[in-house]
Amino acid sequence: MALVIPTLQGQILNGLKKAQKAQSTDAGNQILATELAKAIDAYIKSGDVNTTTTGVGIVAPGQLVVTAGSPSAQAGATTSPGTSTTTGAGIGKVT
Numbered sequence: 042m043a044l045v046i047p048t049l050q051g052q053i054l055n056g057l058k059k060a061q062k063a064q065s066t067d068a069g070n071q072i073l074a075t076e077l078a079k080a081i082d083a084y085i086k087s088g089d090v091n092t093t094t095t096g097v098g099i100v101a102p103g104q105l106v107v108t109a110g111s112p113s114a115q116a117g118a119t120t121s122p123g124t125s126t127t128t129g130a131g132i133g134k135v136t
Contacts, residue, residue, distance in 0.1 A: 052080035
């Protein structure tokens with residue numbers, strides 16, 4: 042989901058209103074800091090994080106290899122190191 046600025050604005054305004062009702066400036070500042078922190082935390086965690094990754098790895102010797110079809114189908118194992126490439130994409134949340 043996309044980040045919703047009006048929600049953040051509403052939470053900040055509510056924090057300001059709470060801070061203005063405090064008995065002292067110090068108490069008001071503490072209330073405002075707490076409410077801002079909660080609003081920003083909720084705002085950041087409400088958005089989706091889109092990721093795409095690509096990686097190259099080393100394949101160790103001795104990995105099982107199986108070929109299919111015809112009489113030449115056989116099973117065996119790799120005899121020397123090789124490489125593999127992987128790619129992926131996903132959507133997640135900040136926690």
